[in-house]
Amino acid sequence: MTDSMTPLERTLTAIGQKEPDRVPLFLLTTMHGAKELNMSIREYFSKAEHVVRGQEILQKKYESDCYYGFFYASAEVEAWGGDVVYIGDGPPNAGRPIITSPHDIPSIDVPEVASCKNLEKITGCLKGLAEKSAGTIPIVGVVMSPFSVPVMQMGFEQYLDLMQYEPDLFWQLMKKNQQFCADWANTQLEAGANAICYFDPVSSPTCIPPDLYRKTGMVVAKETIARIKGPTATHLASGRSMAIIDDLATTGTAIVGTSALEDIGEVKKACNRRLTVLGNLNAIEMRRWTPAIAEAKVKETIARAGPGGGFILSDNHGEIPWQVPDSVLLAIGRAVKKYGTYPLDTK
Amino acid sequence: MEQALLSVDRVKAGRIVKESCSASSPFTCLETLVVPALEEIGRRWENGDVALSQVYMSGRICEEIVDAMLPPGDPRRVDQPKMAIAVLEDHHGLGKRIVISVLRAGGYEVTDYGLGISADDLAKKAISDNVRILLISSLMLPAALHAKDAIAQIRKVRPDTRVIVGGAPFNFDTNLWKEVGADAMGKTASDTLALVRGMAAEVQP
Numbered sequence: 001m002t003d004s005m006t007p008l009e010r011t012l013t014a015i016g017q018k019e020p021d022r023v024p025l026f027l028l029t030t031m032h033g034a035k036e037l038n039m040s041i042r043e044y045f046s047k048a049e050h051v052v053r054g055q056e057i058l059q060k061k062y063e064s065d066c067y068y069g070f071f072y073a074s075a076e077v078e079a080w081g082g083d084v085v086y087i088g089d090g091p092p093n094a095g096r097p098i099i100t101s102p103h104d105i106p107s108i109d110v111p112e113v114a115s116c117k118n119l120e121k122i123t124g125c126l127k128g129l130a131e132k133s134a135g136t137i138p139i140v141g142v143v144m145s146p147f148s149v150p151v152m153q154m155g156f157e158q159y160l161d162l163m164q165y166e167p168d169l170f171w172q173l174m175k176k177n178q179q180f181c182a183d184w185a186n187t188q189l190e191a192g193a194n195a196i197c198y199f200d201p202v203s204s205p206t207c208i209p210p211d212l213y214r215k216t217g218m219v220v221a222k223e224t225i226a227r228i229k230g231p232t233a234t235h236l237a238s239g240r241s242m243a244i245i246d247d248l249a250t251t252g253t254a255i256v257g258t259s260a261l262e263d264i265g266e267v268k269k270a271c272n273r274r275l276t277v278l279g280n281l282n283a284i285e286m287r288r289w290t291p292a293i294a295e296a297k298v299k300e301t302i303a304r305a306g307p308g309g310g311f312i313l314s315d316n317h318g319e320i321p322w323q324v325p326d327s328v329l330l331a332i333g334r335a336v337k338k339y340g341t342y343p344l345d346t347k
Numbered sequence: 348m349e350q351a352l353l354s355v356d357r358v359k360a361g362r363i364v365k366e367s368c369s370a371s372s373p374f375t376c377l378e379t380l381v382v383p384a385l386e387e388i389g390r391r392w393e394n395g396d397v398a399l400s401q402v403y404m405s406g407r408i409c410e411e412i413v414d415a416m417l418p419p420g421d422p423r424r425v426d427q428p429k430m431a432i433a434v435l436e437d438h439h440g441l442g443k444r445i446v447i448s449v450l451r452a453g454g455y456e457v458t459d460y461g462l463g464i465s466a467d468d469l470a471k472k473a474i475s476d477n478v479r480i481l482l483i484s485s486l487m488l489p490a491a492l493h494a495k496d497a498i499a500q501i502r503k504v505r506p507d508t509r510v511i512v513g514g515a516p517f518n519f520d521t522n523l524w525k526e527v528g529a530d531a532m533g534k535t536a537s538d539t540l541a542l543v544r545g546m547a548a549e550v551q552p
């Protein structure tokens with residue numbers, strides 16, 4: 001079967017709550033590019049051109065419907081002066097927290113995106129991907145939400161204590177993080193990203209109760225997303241979403257990334273055409289799937305969330321683990337073509 | 348008690364304990380009031396009905412209450428067998444902190460090996476300290492997979508060491524704990540407390 005739409009047309013039609021030629025697939029591979037170029041993960045992420053080449057190969061190979069300009073989450077903490085710890089078989093991780101006491105918060109300077117050397121390779125990558133795309137393949141940029149990045153800036157435990165016991169310092173940190181986040185998102189849009197994935201796992205009801213979200217993460221999201229000059233997708237990075245769908249729909253975001261712990265059909269129903277649903281293949285389990293299991297999971301997910309558009313098939317976390325084999329990723333791509341062509345066969 | 352904990356009401360939780368428990372029998376208080384409340388909160392987290400922040404705060408409050416009744420070092424604390432906990436390879440320590448709080452609220456002492464420890468160093472420490480029950484927490488999949496190396500090294504020297512693993516990768520792939528060679532997986536901190544109780548009765552001090 002031949003695709004009649006470009007990946008960008010397919011994605012925009014799905015986000016417009018209509019059925020495109022087939023279900024868009026956002027296979028969010030990052031580190032797999034290093035395998036393709038026969039490099040270590042560290043070497044791969046050291047230069048923009050590596051990631052441009054890697055994304056080009058991966059998009060063609062798995063027939064994914066986007067370029068993913070995401071390097072690794074800890075790049076933002078690196079911009080704030082933190083360390084990045086490289087490992088051989090996983091994403092570079094944040095080192096020790098940069099905020100060791102809440103009382104450091106008032107004196108922390110917000111980094112200027114334009115002067116962050118480590119972010120230059122990411123904007124360089126987005127520029128390279130924009131040339132390759134030539135307006136046919138959506139390019140996804142990524143920010144950590146101002147509300148979730150403190151988990152890396154100061155540690156989750158200390159951050160929960162801050163939220164609970166030091167509201168003034170909490171809001172001071174939010175203001176600083178919002179400034180950086182909006183600046184970083186807009187820099188990526190200027191470099192060529194078509195949309196920004198706003199990673200916000202702490203807002204998930206998995207991490208904080210919905211009533212606390214409404215007083216904190218939702219307020220931060222509304223203010224921040226309003227400052228981002230392009231479309232955004234909120235990804236809860238494996239966290240649940242159902243209890244805050246109505247709230248998420250008011251933040252200005254267009255898409256919600258859902259958890260494998262939820263029924264994606266129910267999430268889509270709750271979204272009620274206000275948000276597009278992205279998800280929710282289990283990225284951790286995927287490592288030991290067979291191609292047959294991958295096909296069955298894709299078929300089931302499309303059957304639950306595909307009808308009517310408003311759905312993009314993806315993993316539930318926003319990053320496919322290094323350990324997931326090619327055979328499974330190729331099977332996912334094949335299965336989308338087999339079961340995701342509209343009109344769907346819902347028998 | 349559960350409601351007081353979920354709403355982070357330290358004063359109310361403390362009052363409930365004071366009114367319900369006799370100072371002379373702190374373990375009865377743990378068994379009948381504190382642990383059941385934490386177990387129910389753990390079950391509700393597993394079902395998606397309460398949030399991690401509530402589990403964390405509940406554990407902290409209960410730990411403080413129990414520390415007041417049974418100060419650290421109190422001979423009545425269940426300090427045998429030797430237990431230790433670590434976060435393998437990264438600096439995400441919330442899961443470890445919650446487990447320590449819940450174990451302490453359950454009357455146990457646990458040695459904290461900290462964050463960012465390598466599989467080799469964890470194995471060396473656990474062997475040299477003759478740890479009988481080792482708890483390994485991980486947030487990232489690679490770290491969870493590397494638990495296998497630590498467990499294999501420990502088992503070579505001390506085959507009867509019990510290992511409980513926990514953290515997001517294990518919750519998203521419920522077969523992973525078997526693959527890494529652990530004896531059990533703690534889906535929640537209170538689940539881990541129940542596992543520790545079962546194992547404590549079996550292992551040699």
